[in-house]
Amino acid sequence: PTVSFSDDNSLVTATLPTGESITVLLYGATVISWKDSSSSEKFWLSSAAKLDGTKPVRGGIPLIFPVFGPPPPDHAQTSSLPQHGFARTSRWEFLGKSTSESSGNQQTGDLSVKLDFGLSSAANGLDPKAKEAWPYKFNLIYSVTLNRKDLTTSLVVTNDDERPFDCQVLMHTYLKVNDITKVSISGLDNSSYIDKVDAASTKTQSGEIQIEGETDRVYTADGPVTVAEGGKTLYTVTRDNLSNVVVWNPWIEKAKGMGDFEPKDGYKEMLCVEPGSVGGWQTLEKGDAFEGAQTISLGV
Numbered sequence: 001p002t003v004s005f006s007d008d009n010s011l012v013t014a015t016l017p018t019g020e021s022i023t024v025l026l027y028g029a030t031v032i033s034w035k036d037s038s039s040s041e042k043f044w045l046s047s048a049a050k051l052d053g054t055k056p057v058r059g060g061i062p063l064i065f066p067v068f069g070p071p072p073p074d075h076a077q078t079s080s081l082p083q084h085g086f087a088r089t090s091r092w093e094f095l096g097k098s099t100s101e102s103s104g105n106q107q108t109g110d111l112s113v114k115l116d117f118g119l120s121s122a123a124n125g126l127d128p129k130a131k132e133a134w135p136y137k138f139n140l141i142y143s144v145t146l147n148r149k150d151l152t153t154s155l156v157v158t159n160d161d162e163r164p165f166d167c168q169v170l171m172h173t174y175l176k177v178n179d180i181t182k183v184s185i186s187g188l189d190n191s192s193y194i195d196k197v198d199a200a201s202t203k204t205q206s207g208e209i210q211i212e213g214e215t216d217r218v219y220t221a222d223g224p225v226t227v228a229e230g231g232k233t234l235y236t237v238t239r240d241n242l243s244n245v246v247v248w249n250p251w252i253e254k255a256k257g258m259g260d261f262e263p264k265d266g267y268k269e270m271l272c273v274e275p276g277s278v279g280g281w282q283t284l285e286k287g288d289a290f291e292g293a294q295t296i297s298l299g300v
């Protein structure tokens with residue numbers, strides 16, 4: 001695998017010998033592109049997404065830490081933070097790459113590549129507002145592993161403070177689809193969810209999910225989540241230690257209201273399936289770590 005940097009050092013691209021590639025923006029450690037061997041893009045990225053560090057990226061995988069959504073008013077530790085925290089608005093450090101034979105593929109000799117990124121309370125790249133709003137000592141390591149047919153992103157949070165802190169994490173993946181009206185999401189049947197477009201009421205999923213309007217749901221579920229289009233499986237998302245999945249599509253009006261969402265009918269070509277731990281709080285004592293991961297596989 002080869003790893004290259006953009007001229008301004010803001011982007012890291014890793015390419016497998018077989019042609020698959022990922023591109024990660026150091027701002028937010030946001031994976032902004034994942035291409036298969038035929039250069040077909042798997043992530044949706046708004047054509048108006050800011051990639052210059054002035055705004056969280058609208059597309060790819062923005063990383064959410066230490067709070068999901070608007071900070072709850074009754075949670076003092078995070079109450080001064082912006083929506084979705086500061087991981088996605090901080091400049092991360094590239095820590096290096098490692099290469100190995102893809103797991104389970106020893107016979108074919110397929111290679112995989114892992115890129116590691118770091119952000120800590122001592123880092124220069126930390127969003128300056130974050131230190132004041134969330135004054136804890138912490139360390140984050142984010143690893144992005146590209147195999148021929150899948151991508152794994154894994155976050156390790158460590159508390160380096162004397163005090164305990166509470167946190168939530170979420171990987172806000174914008175999957176690319178061709179036609180949202182033909183998409184169905186399975187794997188969440190019988191799971192309970194909070195419906196954010198219906199006064200945050202708690203409901204139970206029955207059957208597959210079709211997207212027919214603004215959708216913003218926080219599911220609690222284990223097991224793989226599959227995204228199919230016209231009966232063909234596009235993605236299977238599996239999770240490790242992340243008990244929630246947010247399913248989000250802004251649909252027409254919400255897309256219009258987002259200045260960085262372009263084209264305006266782009267909601268037809270995207271679906272966010274967001275693994276996270278956001279139902280409550282992970283409370284980490286001094287020295288404790290929390291690790292969560294998602295793997296997105298192409299097809300079944």
Ligand code: BG6
Pocket residue numbers: 056069083084172196216217246248274
């Ligand atoms: C989702 C939330 O995860 O992120 C939505 O559930 C929110 O409520 C969406 O609108 C996008 O958030 P932002 O801050 O990137 O516009």
